[in-house]
Amino acid sequence: MTDAAIAAPTAARRERLPLPLGTIGARTILVGLMIVTLMPFVTMFSAALAPSGTYPPGLQWPTDPQWQNFIDAFNAAHMDRLLLSSTIIALGVVPISVLIGTMAGFGVAKLAPRGSKLVYLLFVLGLTLPFEGIITPLYYEVRAMGLLNTKLAIILPLIGLFMPFSVYWMRAHFVNVPDEMSEAAQIDGASAWQQFWLVQVPIARPAILSLAILQFLWTWNQFLLPIVLVEIPLERTMAGALGAFQGQWGTNIPLLCAGSLIIIAPTVILFLLFQRQFVAALLQGAVKG
């Protein structure tokens, strides 16, 4: 750090903006962070190529890479059925959650009937709720509904648990939409429902997209609900299934590593394809959440 700090003034003269550290120094730090970030994946990858059932050292290119491990892990994890199950659960959660969250956000921000402030406060209180706090009653509730071990056991509670953030997020968007827009629409005699769909939803698209991305990730990666509410790993989300995979194959390091990499691959690929949208959603999500 000190070397870089001393070098700073020289660099500053060359740059348009003053820099406390040289660009090279800063980039070095970032490269270091990137290595730390990637290292766990790299070591899993190298272990995944070791002969099944052995205990390879943390990082070592195997002399005889066992690519077969990935195929074995794919089959052992029933990856095809897992993808289907996770997708169904995500499709069950995200559209409904986003729709009713957007409606409520609009209702609280723009229609604001009397008493809605209090309701909004109730939602906000749920923002920090740790899922562990209510997992016990949720289990008995879902069991009483006869939904244990079904996908609905994950879908329905998740929609409820996502509501505080959805409402908070969409309200934050709608309060920033100038009132003139809706007033203009009202003069046209549009009902609230039409106004919502024809005027508000189109301009809320970016906010809605970000919300959908976040909720997709949260659903896909949800762990506690699936392990408590659904015994059958193939009816779970990816994270819950990964927990089960670790339970079954955790004693076989190469297979475990191969399986873990395969199970996290879909989200990572999606993220790489849509990284701009994902990063924007995650950053804003943190700020507003």
Added chain:
Amino acid sequence: MNVPNTAKLTLLAAALMSATAGAAYAAPSCGTGPVVLNSYFETGFPLPTELSKEFTKQFPNVTFNIKEDQFATLMENSPRVLAGDNAPDLIRLPSISDLVKDGLLKNLDQDATDLGWDKYPPAQLAQNRVADGGSPRGEGSLYAMGLNYSMTGIFYNKALAAKIGMTKPPETVAELEDLMAKAKAAGIPPIIIWNKPVVGLTFPLQNLMGSYGDPGAVNDWIFQRKGADIDTPTNLTATQHLEQWIKAGYFQDDINSVDYATANGRFHDGDGLFLFNGDWESGNLDKVMAGNVGFFLMPPAIAGGKHAAMSAPLTYGIGANAKNADCAAFFLNWVGTNAEARKIDVAIGGSNPGGPVDLAMPAVTAGSVTEETLAAGTTIAKDNGAMDFIANATGAIYAEAWTPELQKMVGGRQDAAGLLKSVQAEYVKELSR
């Protein structure tokens, strides 16, 4: 339909009669229609899965839907899974007292009568009997069966043993400790063990308890007999020996982060002299360390004394709400009586297959470690030294007491006296609920 009404009625009556007769008199079976046995097994042990494959081969209408978890998770999950809507037909049970108390396990008394389990040696079934209300164990109704009957002792690496001049198994604890000291001095890790997520130190500890005290007293504690206490003078001596072993560096210092599979992998790789483990590993050891592995029972404290060992059934039960309970009972019976199943039991499981007294023991390879462990079983029977597992005393004692306290002892944060006191306190607390 031109069948006369009376004929229809007769048919119906006949059908009803045969149906009720079947329910009342026929022994449990898997029928002829398709059955899927909902099964919950333990990760890392291929025996039940191998048995299920053979079973499906013999009874093609029966298939198995198998879920596996490691022992610690299995312990954690079993009450919830058994209470859930999808209670397993077959489940590996760590400890049965609490589950019986909560009414989560099927009472197998009727099956025992129907299937002739009364021909089994009574001692085989005793550990799976529980009195009304959940305690004591060891008597009362039958709630589980063993796939086989295993026993713990000490495996040793023959090549490393030769290096330190060990020519025959030790005959006293002092001799054993002497061998460990020699190994340590020669730079060979004396003992391989795992200590997470649940501890393996319970094996050497219980072995020591059996060497210094009365195995019967340990069983009383495990079976929740009134007034039983783990904190006895002989158990203290045993625990102090274990503490000395830790302090002397006889265990590798990272054992708190080593799990069962890793520890066994280390032993396979020749990383240490002794492995405290059970005969369920014999089959595998004969494969991966053929000819280089031996077995002996924990020696007594004084030469010529009696041997004692942890010896417990590989316990499998049937959920009280299981959908295919009859077929599961039939499977448990098949495991103990079918020749092919018994062969698999010994070859893969490495342990005594149990079953009716008149059935012969499947043949084993001469000179194999499996042969040694089976012979050791005879010694234990002769010395009346069988103990159940101290971790099976209650549903939570393993996770809430033995594991944290023995991990603390490895970390130098608990001593022998404190350990026994903590375990007893947790035991009393759990029994008072």
Added chain:
Amino acid sequence: MTIAEPHSLPSASRPLLSQRGRGVVVAWAFIVPALAFYAAFVLVPIGMSVYYSLLRWDGIGKAQFKGLSNYLVVLSESDFLQILGNAFQLAIYFTLIPILIGLGVASAIRNHLSGAFGTTARTILFIPQVIPLVAAGIAWTWMFASNGVVNQALNLIGLGGITRGWLGDFDFALPAVGIIGAWVLLGLCTMLLVTGIARIDPSLYEAAKLDGASAWSEFRWITLPGLRQEIGVCVTVTVIAALASFDIVYIATGGGPGIQTTVPGLEIYRLAFAHRQVGLASALAVVLMVLVIVCVLPIQWLTRQPK
């Protein structure tokens, strides 16, 4: 929407709403679906948690009313206090490491995270945010194993003497779990702070340079105050992540060695489902929910002052 056609509403009976009655009903129609899901799967369970916390119940048989005795146990028994303390200690690692590193990076690269390098850096640093925490737990268990990368690296730089099984070591298990959480949160915090610092008026730095301010005073008097809100966000996110940590601990250590890394979330899960002490589990759950709010509110309040 059936309510969109509320002509049958007896408007006379609601004089106050006579003009806006239709509007009010429609407005609530927008809010009620969300509220219904929220009530059914969050509010009702919270109420049930509070109710259960007053019972002694094994989840199967009859429950006994026990008053506040479960809370007494949770707030006085040394094991429970250690478990709560573990959560706070984790919060320190989860919070300090990412924020300090993030601040360092942000001040170093201020405004210069553009181009291909910037995109690559941002993408890579965000990957831990999109994978399940379970995967992070599995990966790092392997990193911290006796023959894992961490010990390999230490051996390489001549620190072979301090290698160990990190997650099984009484002194280092909790910090090691803290590092896993920090790894997950690092990218998010760094990017938040980098984005935040870009919004600070560059003329402030120009002026400081002209005044001959040191790098430290620049950081202390311009960067830090300018990032107040972003730091607040980071602290909030990381503290919640630490107090509500379950996935990582469940996978990486199972709470051991001893109860050195047991956190409230894990204990709730075990008490409720493995040890069948629903009352005690619920009391701990209520304490946890209250703790999170009590910790987050002051952070929000401190960092949300108007600019």
